[in-house]
Amino acid sequence: MFALVDGNNFYVSCERVFEPRLEGRPVVVLSNNDGCVVARSQEVKALGVRMGTPWFRLRDLARRHGIVARSSNYALYGDMSARMMAVLGRFSPEQEVYSIDECFLGMDGVPGGERAECGRRIRAQARQWLGLPVCVGFGATRTLAKLANFVAKKRPAFGGVCDLAALPPAELDALLDGIDVGEVWGVGYRGAPRLKALGIGSARALRDADPKWLRRAFSVTLERTAAELNGTPCIGPEEAPARQQIMSSRAFGAYVHDLAGLEEAVAAYVGRAAEKLRRQGSLAGAVQVHIRTNPFKEDHPQHQAGLVVPLAEPTDDTRLLARAALAGLRRLYKPGHAYQKAGVMLMDLSDARRAQAALFDADRGNPVLMRAMDRINACWGRGTLRLAAEGVDQRWRMRRAMMSPCYTTRWAELPRVS
């Protein structure tokens, strides 16, 4: 049995914790360089604003409805995420952080009759301790937990907690009937049109489809998804379908005390995550790294921390990603602790093909030179060779004109209270 806990409109909610006047107002958070919308408050969703809308196209609507925009403040979101994961991690000995704002919790130890109450406690504690609204979904598999979370979030009648395993079969059927197949974890809006063309329009239809036919007509992956909808776990933490974030994290076989050991682990996780990144043709705009001790060893000194390192430019280069992650790790590490787990998360993903098109548009120069440059950079790290005009420190390129203070990570920027 799994729970999926997910922060509602996480970036926006983080901003609201320290700026309560934003409560109830339409708020968006923009990507690196204030390009496009990466998070929307409920009020903005109600206005029909889609994810990824360029900010300049929203200016008119923003003026009319008083939409407030914030540049993405990764320091803040990363810190709030680490706090939230630490709070949630105490509800189960098995926690898989899936993205910056969601995690799976193993729930085998909680009796069925107490799950809903457990879900309400999780919500209450995240709200009180951190000021963050979360929704909780329970299901026999990760796919079902994810779907339950979707229901908890979209149907107010559930009060933010949905336990699919507790529903009578007829009610479950009716509920799954009303859920678009595109909402099923791993199907998404890419897989949905073909399924619908073949008559599989709802989560229930996918669940009840013939598994052999699914495998023949689509893939083993989809067959597994259908099995998961039937309550048979067959998607492990490693096969989790990727989305806007790629996560790689694992508990160590033995406690790790020294920085060198952690560096090794983090570098390896970056390698794995970067492979996934390239396989799906994406670039990452930021890397989050996190480490933690074992929260159940109460006699050990405890340390749990995470940090987001933004990249000057999106990349899929393992070494650049590793350099960022290791820089973050060195800032997090505290000697004298028995670390049990480390992980990295590649965030703010964008399409690699579009980024490359922009690169070649900008420079219609010599392709031979470019290839040579790529090869040299491939050996010595990207950025070893580059145009002098690009400057040495490109941080100025990041436009973050509407960024909130780093409330929780910089002494000079603490929230003010009068």
Place this chain on the structure above:
Amino acid sequence: MIPIPFFSAQRLSRPLLLSRVPAGFPSPADDYVEGSLDLNEHLVAHREATFFLRVQGHSMSGAGISDGDLLVVDRALEAGHGDIVVAVVDGELTVKRLWRRGARVRLVAENPAYAPIELKDGQELAVWGVVTAIVRRVR
């Protein structure tokens, strides 16, 4: 599954060496000293729920809270009558003393120049967190 109390506190128990040791005489107790004292342990009871806020203005001068002070604010605690709290009033964060008598709730400044804020019927008290310590550098 290990049952977890709702508000499980994070506390570290460490042996402390509090006795004075005469110079030049090695104490056998030194073997039990595990590290230096960490102010975080002293000031922060619930790490994830604790935030630092900077005071602006003089409304709480009577409680020893001055402009520029750093407040340690614990959101894990339930606010009670007499606590110094950070509350949300008109969308802004404000630090005041919580005053409670039955259904009547006030946020009281500790400075005669500031009037208390009385919550009207139906108006819900929005406590952001409970102030547990004041930190001030003197140079």
